[in-house]
Amino acid sequence: MSAGARDQVARLLTLVPWLHRTGEVHLDDAAAALGTTPEQLLKDLKVLLMCGLPGGYPDDLIDVDLDALEDGGDGVVRIGNADYLARPLRLSATEASALVVALRAVRAGADERTLEVVDRTLAKLEAAAAEGSAPAVLLDGEGDDHAPLDPALGARVAEAAANGRQVRLTYWTPSRDEVSERTVDPRGVVRHGGHAYLDAWCHAAEAPRLFRLDRVRDAAVLDAPVVSEPVPPRDLEAEGLFATSPEAPTVTLRLAPRAQWVPEYYPVEAVRPQADGTLEVDLVVADPRWLDRLVLRLAPHARVVGPQEFTRSSTAAAAETLRLYG
Template sequence: MAPRPDRFSRLLALVPYFAARRGIALEQAARDLGITPRQLTKDLELLFVCGLPGHFPDDLIDLQFEQGYVEVGFTAGMNRPLSLTSTEASTMLVALRALLDMPGAVDRAAARRAIAKIEQAVGASEKRLPVPTGGGDEGGDSDNPTYATIRDAVRAERALEIRYYSATRDSVTERVVDPIRLQTMDGNTYLEAWCRSSDGVRLFRFDRVETATMLDEPATPPAEALAHPQSAILSDNPDLPSAEIEIDPDELWILDYYLVEPLEPVENRTDPDAPLRARLVYGSADWLSRFLLGFGGRVRPVSDPGIADMVASTAAAARGRYQ
């Protein structure tokens, strides 16, 4: 089985990383790379059997890591920087320009420097498009300080105190949140964080954060909050509730028509006849009860006994009208 795309990208970067840091401790490298020492060890074991065509011992990447420190002997050429093709450079330029249009997604000055370097690398043969100067950020070329504070808190894994405008409730609230990650969707950037006042994971749209202050304490989101990224498609209102539901196979069409996010990849299910667990964002308990009743038990709540009781009592009351 081929490595997943995210792992494959990491494997390509490992050899030049260790070649530039000879003798680095494996645990320190794992922290730098944002993975566990166990995962890094698995990556190194895979790289150990990779190399140049021929696959003789002298063709394979030479790595030593048994004593807790990593040394690279033979790199098989992977320490040399890769050259971008014209298509690859154009793709990166388009992506960077798109990020400039998303409020807070990147450091705008850094993105412009990257665009200039790529354009210089590909030469005058590439048509140079104008770089956006306004986008969604205030102040033209200068980055929005609130957005910068949020990004810094995510990188530093520090808690944030924010003042946030909820468009649905038309109200402003102050919260302390534990940042998890950033997301971009449909031209907007979101902070995914554990909200201490709501006691749950919420998504905060950057352009609705009025102020942000990084606190002198670490971000401590619960472990379960880190396991399943929230979908920006489902909710840009951090106060909307959600419910875990179970969907029978014949009703999976609702994934295309309602704000439902599978909790497992649909295409990777081992048993296609088994029900699928998903997360549904809803506006009110009454709406959710009516929604579930319409499926006659083929879509069921599994995380909220109160909703299940409401569905059962509503169904019993409906049956009672026919008696």
């Protein structure tokens, strides 16, 4: 899938639930919220007309009022017949188990592009099943069961950045399903893939971080001035979402052929083909927990070569996962 197609899908998947929460909105305002142009968003909505539930009959497809968006219309975006996209998918334990079995069968013959998607979905299903406490498994694409984006919040943190004031964020991290409070030095609001982010220096992490604004539960502007060195916000369109601190360690992975798509999806420092057909790759790791999850998804086709503390960490994570199956 090309970058343009990925961005379009991201905008559409963001747009439909957002409209269900906020109601009707003018095309110009929707485009500004999604970080695109009204012309591009209109093209996206014409694609949305051809999407919907299996079957493809008129009642299965999403309805978009294009007449309102043409010359002479009021310019307000109105969609219908898309309620199912406004809520995450809930599966019973039986349905989740059936999906795990089916995905493992798909995985056996998956190509490199499909393998990452299958592994990511399997990891979510199996992690939810391992909890064993909920009657249903919740799937929402990327763990983004977030609150509606408050337009005033973006304006508030942008103003704090302009005035050099610290902000206390109450922030939800989906990968850990954890809400935490962080004090940050804001640098500015930036956009990528249909989402708005606060680029800031995080005092808890002692490193620059990106905070998705629709995961911010609260943002309190403090009287204290920022104390980190003034830096302009990142250009995510040019740099992407992967930014690393100079203090972040470099980790070496050994990848079997089935996992050699990793350098295509993640920024790596070096790639070294080995005589046995494997690859060694060096990548900068800002969060060891992210590395553990990646290696678990790639198992048994990847292992950590070094440094030793990361080898021990990934081995311990694998042992804990096996213990849950036992």
